[in-house]
Amino acid sequence: MKSFVIFALITLALLTFGLYQALVAAPTEATMGDVQRIFYYHLPSAIIAFLCFFANFGASVYYLAKRCPKSDAVAVATAEVGIVFCTVVLITGPLWARPVWGIWWTWDARLTSTLVLWLIYVSYLLLRRYSAAGQNPVLCAVLAIFGAVDVVFVYMSIRWFRTQHPAPVFGGGENSGIDPRMAHAVYWNLLAFSAMALLVIWLRYRLERLRQQVDEAHATRAIAGGSR
Amino acid sequence: MAAPAIAHPAFGDVLRATLAKDLRLEWRSKEAINSMLFFALLVVVIFSFAFDLTAEESRRIAGGLMWVALLFAAVVALNQTWARELRNQALDAYRISPAPPEALFLAKTIGNFIFVILLEALMAPLFVIFYNLRSVGPPYQLALAFVLGTWALVSNGTFFAAMSIRTRSREVMLPLLLFPISIPALLAMVSATSTVLTGEGDAHLSLVFLAVYDVVFTIVGLFLFETVLHAE
Amino acid sequence: MSTDENSQPPSAPILVLQKVTKLFGRFAALRAVSAEFTPGRLYVVLGDNGAGKSTLLRAIAGLARPTRGDVQVLGSAKIHEVTARIGYMAHAPLLYDEMDAMENLRYAARLYGISDPARCEQVVRMVGLDPTLARRVGQYSQGMRQRLSLARAVLNDPELLLLDEPFSNVDIVSAREMVRLLGQMRDAGKTILVVTHQPILLEGVADESVVMSAGQIVARERGVSHAYRHDAAEVR
Numbered sequence: 001m002k003s004f005v006i007f008a009l010i011t012l013a014l015l016t017f018g019l020y021q022a023l024v025a026a027p028t029e030a031t032m033g034d035v036q037r038i039f040y041y042h043l044p045s046a047i048i049a050f051l052c053f054f055a056n057f058g059a060s061v062y063y064l065a066k067r068c069p070k071s072d073a074v075a076v077a078t079a080e081v082g083i084v085f086c087t088v089v090l091i092t093g094p095l096w097a098r099p100v101w102g103i104w105w106t107w108d109a110r111l112t113s114t115l116v117l118w119l120i121y122v123s124y125l126l127l128r129r130y131s132a133a134g135q136n137p138v139l140c141a142v143l144a145i146f147g148a149v150d151v152v153f154v155y156m157s158i159r160w161f162r163t164q165h166p167a168p169v170f171g172g173g174e175n176s177g178i179d180p181r182m183a184h185a186v187y188w189n190l191l192a193f194s195a196m197a198l199l200v201i202w203l204r205y206r207l208e209r210l211r212q213q214v215d216e217a218h219a220t221r222a223i224a225g226g227s228r
Numbered sequence: 229m230a231a232p233a234i235a236h237p238a239f240g241d242v243l244r245a246t247l248a249k250d251l252r253l254e255w256r257s258k259e260a261i262n263s264m265l266f267f268a269l270l271v272v273v274i275f276s277f278a279f280d281l282t283a284e285e286s287r288r289i290a291g292g293l294m295w296v297a298l299l300f301a302a303v304v305a306l307n308q309t310w311a312r313e314l315r316n317q318a319l320d321a322y323r324i325s326p327a328p329p330e331a332l333f334l335a336k337t338i339g340n341f342i343f344v345i346l347l348e349a350l351m352a353p354l355f356v357i358f359y360n361l362r363s364v365g366p367p368y369q370l371a372l373a374f375v376l377g378t379w380a381l382v383s384n385g386t387f388f389a390a391m392s393i394r395t396r397s398r399e400v401m402l403p404l405l406l407f408p409i410s411i412p413a414l415l416a417m418v419s420a421t422s423t424v425l426t427g428e429g430d431a432h433l434s435l436v437f438l439a440v441y442d443v444v445f446t447i448v449g450l451f452l453f454e455t456v457l458h459a460e
Numbered sequence: 461m462s463t464d465e466n467s468q469p470p471s472a473p474i475l476v477l478q479k480v481t482k483l484f485g486r487f488a489a490l491r492a493v494s495a496e497f498t499p500g501r502l503y504v505v506l507g508d509n510g511a512g513k514s515t516l517l518r519a520i521a522g523l524a525r526p527t528r529g530d531v532q533v534l535g536s537a538k539i540h541e542v543t544a545r546i547g548y549m550a551h552a553p554l555l556y557d558e559m560d561a562m563e564n565l566r567y568a569a570r571l572y573g574i575s576d577p578a579r580c581e582q583v584v585r586m587v588g589l590d591p592t593l594a595r596r597v598g599q600y601s602q603g604m605r606q607r608l609s610l611a612r613a614v615l616n617d618p619e620l621l622l623l624d625e626p627f628s629n630v631d632i633v634s635a636r637e638m639v640r641l642l643g644q645m646r647d648a649g650k651t652i653l654v655v656t657h658q659p660i661l662l663e664g665v666a667d668e669s670v671v672m673s674a675g676q677i678v679a680r681e682r683g684v685s686h687a688y689r690h691d692a693a694e695v696r
Contacts, residue, residue, distance in 0.1 A: 116408055116411050120408045131395040132396075138459040139395075142391070145452065146387075146445075150408075150411075154411060157411070157437065158415065162415065219483050219486065223483075225674065238573065242571060245571070249559070253556060253558050257558050316553050316554060320523055320548075321554035322571065323522070324522055324523060324548050325543065325544075325568070325572055
């Protein structure tokens, strides 16, 4: 409990510092103006969404191999946190694109990959909800593997088969000669968001473990011969 | 009462037997084919009312339209072919037999593949007529795109259908699971078809992509099917 | 016609259940069931609805993986290894309605790797059906369907036969035929477990009753349990 509070406070501190970095310390971008600051939320969220996804993949593979309930709890937690960050990416993207390029959506390879990732997350969570209690974790783990294999193909297919439309690339141009203060803002926010992601994943994991334990307790009682 | 000689059932034998059985059952009941055909026809007609296209435009987007129609029609068939197994709990009979689960998966996939290819063969002329299509590029590439694309759709579709029949709201579950995973294949299929029809560019990349996609996902499906079959 | 225990050498149990528990969500269908079954006997499994009888059979057949505990069948903890030596029949016929009897059996034979073409005909005759009948299974009467389902279950000449309510909605003639057949198979050395709500049909054939209640085995008696004898559901 104590370590949790300490970690939460650290996270809060990091987030505050990151906010400062993004909104104050980083210089205003030459061509795009202050709107560009969304980038400091957009990019870290994207990175974390994908990291969560791969964590989910790892946990799912482990679950299928060992059938360990802890890894199932990790899988659920990372999926739910991942989809939140994914949603953030999909909202900040258009918010950025509209004032800057005049269009809501671009078929930028990375943004579109994130959209597909979001769809896969959604299907994962829906499967979780709609499958019967017993087979739940197994089916979801299988889906997670399909999803993970798919992500590779998704990125390639969008790059290769959507290039008819020349599209503005998110954050691609920035990397050439990026102002070090901007880089700092990105790194700090990445750190802050990672901390927050870990915090929430931890909470969700604990919640799931509790739920599993409650089910276990019910099961034990049912076996001992009571609840009917 | 002489005991029968039980050898371990051969993969190929089980595959052939299951495929033959499915084809025979479908021929007699015509459930999947009928619902698929009707649905596809409906989609084609509705599309042709919804989009009023010039010949040039048609060639560009016919590929996309066709694949969308196929996707929806295929989903109808996919649920049907597994629903049949559930009807008299016939799937249990397979589960308790020593027959390898992968053979069941392949047999179902091949069966569904045949049905969807049949559907395409019937729908393609309709598309050609309604949209005044004419292929500018080499037709063999078009055929290849159809074969590879259909397999991509059907192999994943068969797998996810097997998963979704055990869930609540199974009719909704299948498209929900299938569509996001199929997006890369869809992009490649549409790209290949449009490229060949318009004659602009080279479809090689998309075809190779589809081939790789097919191989990878078929292997993943074969690998994981047993887990799904016995998940309860 | 129970086998005389004294004249038989002690044999290793064909089926061992150790604290087998099966949970469906929070409902415990089987609660730490432990039991041993001797080969060459016909067991009748009795109990109220929801007692766990079907689940027990499914767990033994490998269709329901126990949440806890072990099932050892024919000496193996992995049911999938010995599945070729088990026969299972449920209330659902496990058959395809659009095919006729022989087509169904020939397909089932391929699943078991049975290469002898005469075997299908043999089992069909054994259950008293006509192998030349081209009628589709979907048009069978319940009695015929159950008989064919039994034929499918014994196709691979299993050492362990699991029957879940084989006589339900079956006419008395078919039912008596099936019972006679089961007796013959038991005499030939097979182990048979029959779940039924009509134990009176197995009077004189059953070796032992296994009574279940609320997910546990509560009693085991010789022959058909007295308590259930007059509770038998009406047989047509």
